[in-house]
Amino acid sequence: MLKYLIKRVLWMIPMLIGISLISFFIMHLAPGDITNNEAAFNPKASEESRQKLRELYNLDKPVIVQYGLWLKRMVKLDFGNSFASHQKPVFLGSTDKDGNYTKGLIEEALPITLMINLLGLAITLTLAIPLGVIAARKYLSWQDRSITLFNFVGFSIPGFWLSLLLMYWLGVANNWLPISGLHSLNYETMDTWSKFKDSLSHLIMPVLIPSVTGLAGITLFVKNGMLDVLQQDFITTARAKGLNEHAVVYTHALRNALLPLITIVGLSIPGLIGGSVIAETIFAIPGMGKLFYDAVLMRDFPVIMGILTIGSALTLVGNLIADVAYAWADPRVRRGVMKG
Amino acid sequence: MQTILLKKALSNPLSKAGFIIIFVVFLLAMLAPWVSPYDPDYINVKAILLAPSAQHWMGTDGLGRDVLSRMLHGGRISLLVGLVAVGISTAIGIVLGAISGYYRGWIDTLIMRLVDIMLSIPSFFLILAVIAFLTPSIINIMIVIGFTSWMGVTRLVRAEFLSLSEREFVQASRALGAKDARLIFTHLLPNSLTPIIVSSVLGVASAVLMESGLSFLGLGVQAPQASWGNILTDGKEYIQFAWWLSLYPGMAILITVLGYNLLGEGLRDALDPRSGSSK
Numbered sequence: 001m002l003k004y005l006i007k008r009v010l011w012m013i014p015m016l017i018g019i020s021l022i023s024f025f026i027m028h029l030a031p032g033d034i035t036n037n038e039a040a041f042n043p044k045a046s047e048e049s050r051q052k053l054r055e056l057y058n059l060d061k062p063v064i065v066q067y068g069l070w071l072k073r074m075v076k077l078d079f080g081n082s083f084a085s086h087q088k089p090v091f092l093g094s095t096d097k098d099g100n101y102t103k104g105l106i107e108e109a110l111p112i113t114l115m116i117n118l119l120g121l122a123i124t125l126t127l128a129i130p131l132g133v134i135a136a137r138k139y140l141s142w143q144d145r146s147i148t149l150f151n152f153v154g155f156s157i158p159g160f161w162l163s164l165l166l167m168y169w170l171g172v173a174n175n176w177l178p179i180s181g182l183h184s185l186n187y188e189t190m191d192t193w194s195k196f197k198d199s200l201s202h203l204i205m206p207v208l209i210p211s212v213t214g215l216a217g218i219t220l221f222v223k224n225g226m227l228d229v230l231q232q233d234f235i236t237t238a239r240a241k242g243l244n245e246h247a248v249v250y251t252h253a254l255r256n257a258l259l260p261l262i263t264i265v266g267l268s269i270p271g272l273i274g275g276s277v278i279a280e281t282i283f284a285i286p287g288m289g290k291l292f293y294d295a296v297l298m299r300d301f302p303v304i305m306g307i308l309t310i311g312s313a314l315t316l317v318g319n320l321i322a323d324v325a326y327a328w329a330d331p332r333v334r335r336g337v338m339k340g
Numbered sequence: 341m342q343t344i345l346l347k348k349a350l351s352n353p354l355s356k357a358g359f360i361i362i363f364v365v366f367l368l369a370m371l372a373p374w375v376s377p378y379d380p381d382y383i384n385v386k387a388i389l390l391a392p393s394a395q396h397w398m399g400t401d402g403l404g405r406d407v408l409s410r411m412l413h414g415g416r417i418s419l420l421v422g423l424v425a426v427g428i429s430t431a432i433g434i435v436l437g438a439i440s441g442y443y444r445g446w447i448d449t450l451i452m453r454l455v456d457i458m459l460s461i462p463s464f465f466l467i468l469a470v471i472a473f474l475t476p477s478i479i480n481i482m483i484v485i486g487f488t489s490w491m492g493v494t495r496l497v498r499a500e501f502l503s504l505s506e507r508e509f510v511q512a513s514r515a516l517g518a519k520d521a522r523l524i525f526t527h528l529l530p531n532s533l534t535p536i537i538v539s540s541v542l543g544v545a546s547a548v549l550m551e552s553g554l555s556f557l558g559l560g561v562q563a564p565q566a567s568w569g570n571i572l573t574d575g576k577e578y579i580q581f582a583w584w585l586s587l588y589p590g591m592a593i594l595i596t597v598l599g600y601n602l603l604g605e606g607l608r609d610a611l612d613p614r615s616g617s618s619k
Binding site for chain 1: 453454456457458459460461462463464465466468469470471472473474545549552553556557558559572575576579580583586587589590593594597598601602605
């Protein structure tokens with residue numbers, strides 16, 4: 001197992017290098033020199049700040065040297081400072097000479113996005129697994145057909161549109177839920193219980209809406225997995241030996257059908273992180289997506305490059321966890337891994 | 341053979357429903373200049389944010405423009421972006437997948453690693469980053485969506501090529517001395533078309549969603565040109581006063597994307613020899 005783990009972690013290094021190459025390539029897509037672009041967008045950019053930018057990316061040196069130097073800083077997790085946002089550090093915070101700690105932009109935003117996505121994922125799985133099992137057990141019944149219909153709509157509905165409609169219905173027309181931010185303005189003055197209620201009410205829409213749209217894919221996956229497993233010989237054997245239906249479905253079939261779900265959840269991570277842009281922008285949540293969107297609007301290159309790289313690295317870590325979890329959960333793979 | 345496939349595809353209720361939806365949406369978009377009640381860009385300051393009525397079926401927007409007319413014209417853009425973007429990604433996918441699956445070896449490893457790397461960068465971040473460095477325009481949106489969504493097709497074509505290469509008819513042709521080009525273009529590619537078509541149709545669905553999301557964020561199709569996504573941007577702006585600006589464009593996106601998804605899934609069911617008859 002350890003050998004497998006080491007191999008798997010080492011494998012991430014060439015992947016990360018590839019990702020950094022692509023990010024670097026994108027930065028050089030900008031027509032001409034990015035300092036021109038920055039200046040064109042921000043008329044106040046002085047010659048001095050352009051010079052700073054050139055130094056930051058070593059634009060006066062050959063491309064290969066630029067890449068090397070950028071990679072060197074990245075290894076030290078130094079993504080530079082934001083152009084906008086008061087020149088805050090992009091990733092990790094820093095302590096100035098007076099001992100004041102400034103939090104990095106990604107350091108602040110990442111936990112919020114992770115929390116929302118993990119909550120959403122938990123809700124998606126809690127709903128999708130039973131729905132998928134019902135659809136498979138009652139294949140072609142009205143229950144299965146309504147779940148299929150729901151899946152098609154879930155695949156096709158634009159999440160931001162659903163957000164707008166619910167924002168109108170729940171927030172504007174009825175005033176049941178707050179429509180933006182993570183807290184109310186008077187959050188600081190509340191007692192613990194009100195704080196909890198306040199946070200919860202702010203989270204309901206941003207967490208539930210993406211999980212509803214993500215539900216379709218997972219439900220379909222569980223259903224197809226169950227349909228496959230239920231046709232296999234060991235299920236017939238289990239039934240033939242007189243095992244009750246509940247045990248057949250939930251202990252024999254479901255376990256096998258759920259295994260590949262681990263991989264699917266791992267693969268859905270880039271979509272979740274990327275999807276947070278729209279959800280966080282609509283609900284004004286200060287997470288990675290909103291940070292990225294604002295950076296794109298302001299052409300804040302260090303932040304764009306930082307999030308692109310960190311977001312991809314997170315995906316790699318997520319896939320790693322999924323692979324390891326799979327190897328751990330499936331005795332067949334586990335034994336294979338132990339041997340090799 | 342082609343007509344049998346077409347017949348089979350249209351006998352499937354899902355793909356039939358999808359086909360009808362797509363056909364109607366396309367028809368309306370094509371006929372936009374003739375069926376639109378108003379000029380989509382005509383600003384009427386006396387008719388700002390009017391609720392739906394007999395004069396304006398879907399109301400008017402913040403500049404007094406007729407929403408129905410903007411929806412019809414915007415539909416042309418949204419449909420065009422979806423088709424061209426998928427055209428680009430499918431072309432890239434076929435070329436890379438064919439090279440990978442046919443020649444194997446180091447080039448296959450290289451292409452597959454590139455696929456892995458591209459898949460680990462959150463695609464929406466990638467698209468937004470590219471747009472941040474270029475300028476948002478219809479052409480750029482199509483190119484960017486196309487260049488960031490070819491990985492699925494590549495894997496698909498490669499897998500088809502790998503499995504087809506083992507089949508007798510390909511090996512026989514190879515034994516008879518057929519050249520690479522002949523093997524690829526007369527044997528491998530035509531026999532891989534079915535899954536490619538299915539994945540392209542489903543790809544259009546996600547490209548339409550992607551374009552509307554980008555335009556909604558103001559990084560896609562730019563005003564004054566209408567697209568379903570950027571009408572929704574106004575919808576968000578005026579959400580307190582004008583629900584119609586949010587409701588209709590989203591419905592148009594939902595129906596169109598649903599149409600493509602139904603068509604794609606239906607085609608998959610109809611064209612896949614393993615499903616259908618066995619059930």
